[in-house]
Amino acid sequence: MIAQQIINAISLGGVYALLALGLAIVFSIIGLINFAHGELMTATGYALLGSLLMGVPFPLAVIVAICCGGLAAMAMERVAFRPMRGASVTSLLLTSFAVSSLLKVLFQNGVSARPQTILMPDWMTSAVTIGDITLRVGPAISIAISLLALLGLELFLRRTVMGTAMRAASEDFAVVRLMGIPANRVIATAFFISGIFAALAALLWIANRASVDPLMGFTPVLKAFIAAVIGGLGSLPGAVVGGFLLGVTEVLLQAVLPPELAPYRDAIVLSAVILVLLIRPQGLIPARRVQRS
Template sequence: MILLQQLINAVSLGGVYALLALGLAIVFSIVGLINFAHGELMTISGYVLLASLAMGVPFAASVAVALAGAALAAVAMERIAFRPMRGADVTSLLLTSFAVSSLLKVVFQNGISARPQPVSMPGWMTSATAFGPVTLGHGPMLCIALSICALIGLELFLRYTTMGIAMRAAAADFDVVRLMGISAGRIIATAFLLSGLLAGLAAMLWLAQRASVDPLMGFTPVLKAFIATVIGGLGSLRGAVLGGFLLGVVEVLLQALLPSDILPYRDAIVLSAVIAVLMARPNGLIPAVNAQRS
């Protein structure tokens, strides 16, 4: 029964990682940029939620505002920081994203507060229902449900809308898409918009579990998401989702099953497993169609 409980925990964490990894992968598949400032989009979303709750906006509306905030911030980030770098090599793009990330962290610390700000989530979200020996936390269940919905929604968007098809085509061959008369700027902006939305959604689920927003909160998630996209196959959306779930499941199960003496080595074990996966499949579990290698 404990195992079942831990499995639910695992899938719930995996769902958040999958959302984050997907956000990274969408941008990477089109622009060839691993956006390390993706985590700061989560932080922005958290602060927007906090601000709008503080202004007395109802919870549901605040969440919508926070999602929109993250999406707009992502588009602004592209316009201000990444557009001037378009066509630059992978390393320059990577360094730009690190710069944006560091800059934002310092702005949050000195402009807002170095101290984490408490966020009170509604009671129903932080309580649990017991079914016999298994306790289903509402937060984790919501996490699983929302990540699945978001993944399905994204799949439908990419498959059936013109912009979605254009984005998939751009991931395969950007130059040909532009020859078809589709605006590169719009495709890239949409990719950032989607990645911002996913970051915002992940932030809401993250906050439901962590109860506070702090200036540095984006660092760990973006690192995990990066690992997930690499395991899955850089640039492959399905790979990112698989990588995210896999990472979450492995982390939680190791935390649950390792004896406490070995527990501090959990992250080392996880990262060793990542190396093992990459040695067996250098392009990831589900490689992108035309993998962009750095």
């Protein structure tokens, strides 16, 4: 039972890490906390649902959904955030809230207000028994995908020109532009990656929840924001650490708190966040350049 709880904890932590990383990549480049990040998850969910309903085989539907997440993020940047380029952090933040609200209403009135059921293939929700321990396949897949995605991002940032440009941009965007790297391409790539990460998180989220609904993006983006803040806003390793820490804390508290204290779980988690920030105001692993103006 303890082994299972630990796997549950790491699995949720992985999903939070993916989400926080998506937020952090965009923040590190343009200083925007994209609160419409959750709606990228919703869009991915509907893309998966639509593909499955049209009879697309499951693996292909997953690929379509992931691409949709990335493209939706790029479209979001092009339509809503590019015209706001150079605006203050507050204006960008408010724009992202507006995009989020608009998309929620569009999903609700355009698709359905009611959650739509998406059932993952049986093997994804099955369990294997090793000795005394029954391990669920879902959390294991979730951990594997999170780790692969993190590894992929690390390779991209270290080994490619665009990756290097993005790392440089997160430290000093002005200098990167002086070097002749087109700003639009760096920013679009950042959004594309953040969309892909949102899409991966969405698939794991949906596999766990069996449905997609217009408002499903709200909780994940909030968790991702908390994780990114604990880790240090704009710091990619920080986002990963923050995500895992938040997920693990949530699950373990849920597992050990007596029922009468369980409703206070979120309050306890958020108190711990305040404590972390009191001790390390810039987060656990602060970004090299803390705040863009």
